[in-house]
Amino acid sequence: MSYQKRKLPLTGGVTISTSNPNLDGTGTLGTILTSSNNGTLIESIIIKAVGNTTEGMVRLFIGTSAGGTKQLYKEVSIPQVTQSSVQPTFELVIDCGLVLDSGTEIYASTQWSETFNVVAIATTWINCDCATNCPTETKYEMNTGVVNINTSNPNLDGTGAISTVITATSGSGRGTRVTGLTVKGTGSTTEGMVRIFISFSGGGASMLISEVPIQGMTQTAVESACRYFYNPSIYLNPGDSLNASTENAESFNLIAEATDTISCDCPA
């Protein structure tokens, strides 16, 4: 995927010093910056005390200037530091990679009445217009396929109970690239197998392309059910599909994450 956008600095900062022990977004918050344009990428956040500190917490929140609840984003533990001519005050740089909608704000608060500067190093971007003199060659759309399977099928030849996970978009010049495939149990499992098949729209039996060994495990309130994730990078022709079956009569969700591609006609 290619794209072009303008990238502009949007670094912001605030000084906070009013005590606020709340984690639910209420109380005194300082606004670090407000996102703009097509979005803002917060690359890092610098927290620097401007005096002595006691053990406590600085908290970062996300919300909008329009109101509503401010959501807790991160807590940063503050150590006790006594500043002197040879002892620097507390400072920390947090790598974020946080993307904000235009109009969304990021805030800071402090547990104790101590003074901190909080600075967000950020850039905002502006999407360039779609090409006017240059042909677009390929269009992209996300495609997600989901299905639950639970009927026993020991067959490897494409017969028996098989369910469709994802079908490639149909039409001239189209296709689908599957880049992520998740097998997630929805309960306890015994040793078995989940099988992945490809089915061609032109006909014929589904063809086995992969087997996922399933471990025996007991799911509880604090023990997760089994999960397997693959990066298959499978290109599907228009109308072709990925299908799945389970050896044992146990419940699994199959989730395929994919990108539909639509190849444009050649320019006249």
Add this chain to the structure above:
Amino acid sequence: MCSSNLKYNSNTAYGIVNTPNSFLNGSGSITTIISAGSNGTIVNNVIINATGSTSLGMIRLFINDGSSNFLYEEIHVNANDQTEVVQSFNYTYNAPILLKNGFSLGVSTEMGDTFSVIANGNDIESCACS
């Protein structure tokens, strides 16, 4: 110089999850956090923060296809007593999740503890063929 044929628009969404739900089959209370745009959305990460103390439990991520919820991932929650110097439970799920138009991402909690959930995403917008 040729311009873009694919645009990204930020889609950051958030919600509060606090109703206990022990089901893995998509039933019960599930809070929708982010919905895909018209050409789809790439959810870059999901940030989960407890807003207080937590007991041993689980956070569950579901993908909704417009009618049903499908369990996608489970995240262990530690027992943790939050204080002014002890951080609350927090976890960032980093694997990107691709959602097609009409799909959304929902979250549930095993226990009745309160969590703030932030989904960081980008809606994609494909230029027309020209």
